Amino acid sequence: MVSLVLAAGKGTRMKSELPKVLHKVNGIPMVIKIDNELKKAGIDKNILILGHKKELIISEFKNRNINIEHVTQEEQLGTGHAIMQAKDSLKDFEGTVIVTCGDTPLIRNTTIEQFVKFHNEKNASATILTAKVENPFGYGRIVKNNDKVIAIIEEKEASEDIKKINEINSGVYCFDSKKLFSSLEKIDNNNEKGEYYLTDVIKILVNNNELVESYLLEDNQEILGVNSKVQLAEASKVLRERKNNELMNEGVIFIDPKTAYIEESVKIGKDTVIYPNVIIEGNTEIGENTIIMQNTRIIDSIIENDVKIESSVIEESIIKSGVTIGPFAHLRSKAYLKENVHIGNFVEVKKSTLEKGVKAGHLTYIGDSEVGKNTNFGAGTITCNYDGKNKHKTIIGENVFIGSDTKFVAPVVIGDNAITGAGSVITKDVPEYSLGLGRAKQLNIKEWRKKNED
Secondary structure: OEEEEEEOOOOHHHOOOOOHHHOEEOOEEHHHHHHHHHHHOOOOEEEEEEOOOHHHHHHHHHHOOOOOEEEEOOOOOOHHHHHHOOOHHHOOOOOEEEEEEOOOOOOOHHHHHHHHHHHHHHOOOEEEEEEEOOOOOOOOEEEEEOOEEEEEEOHHHOOHHHHOOOEEEEEEEEEEHHHHHHHHOOOOOOOOOOOOOOHHHHHHHHHOOOOEEEEEOOOHHHHOOOOOHHHHHHHHHHHHHHHHHHHHHOOOEEOOHHHEEEOOOOEEOOOOEEOOOEEEEOOOEEOOOOEEOOOOEEEOOEEOOOOEEOOOEEEOOEEOOOOEEOOOOEEOOOOEEOOOOEEEEEEEEEOOEEOOOOEEEEEEEEEOEEEOOOOEEOOOOEEEOEOOOOEOOEEEOOOOEEOOOOEEEOOEEEOOOOEEOOOOEEOOOEOOOOEEOOOOOOOOOOOHHHHHHO
16 A cells, blocks of 8 residues: 655745645644654555655655655646656556645544545545535535535535535545556646646546545544644644543543643653643653653653652753652753752753762752762752863762862862862862862951941
């Protein structure tokens, strides 16, 4: 089985330099979403029909390590013309071809499966995916005789009686491959726009007494086409609701699912609690019994079981079981927090590994560092890792007690069980069990204020 995905158009109503099909719905480009659903439905060969800025679409697939087959429609001369571009790619193929659009991201893989199954069981030459809507204005109407499709009539060509029909064409079809391409050879562009329409194939098949069926959608939301930023937001909203419902059915707890933004590719374990105003993006995976409290944003991170995060930002990090974070912490790329680490308010960690039991309660920056088990950071500690040209590493051993307002000027190594005095600037290695002090001797000038008040 083969699919052809129409993705060549510019999408002028989107008011964007980005190709329409690359705009994201709930965190994923529309064309990638369609490709995913087709593959889940068992379509083993998906061919994209590309045109406008095709190199950006190809690059998006490659950046995600997704195989892409495509043909090019150099001029956008209609849907029928688009399908013609795939003729050589399918010259040796015999079987079912499903045609869909790259801007209808709400269609489910289960719908595609059922649609294709219906088409094959009916042994139809073509099957049209249809929907019934309250206001069919602007859509092609499905005209039938004794439940058999005899035509698709566009709005501008419809009589008043035809306009009353509320079953519409979704733009998704199944075709017998050979009959599709033989019919395409017979269509013309004698119309107002001078384009070749795929709907004319239906007319040709009917005139040849071929069987054309229709398959009615249960949820007409699935064929929502995205042609504007308003429709893009509507589609994203639908997908977010689906995602949150799916997660709740798998055992995730939402305090208010309407205010949680969980992207398509996120995985969350059972009994994890998601509070309002949480955003979880990308390829994030969260384990079980974890609590993600309000105003937290998590991007492309792995978070294990029994973690608690409050009002913090987590980016491209790994967080092991039992960790507590926040409020107002920031984990940047390559932060690795092992079991039972505590990161408190206004603590930032970047490209650092914190071993089990490390604590940094507040007002601390840990960058380009390795920190041993059970080390404690006093408030105001900073690893000074950048000299203006290069980044340097700070290595801190186990059970180290770091006094408040310590500055580690990297590269520097602090041995196990060492202590640093509050307010120290540490520029040299501190041996294990040693006290490191690096501050100026205090000087008191007696009665200085009295002498300077005059």
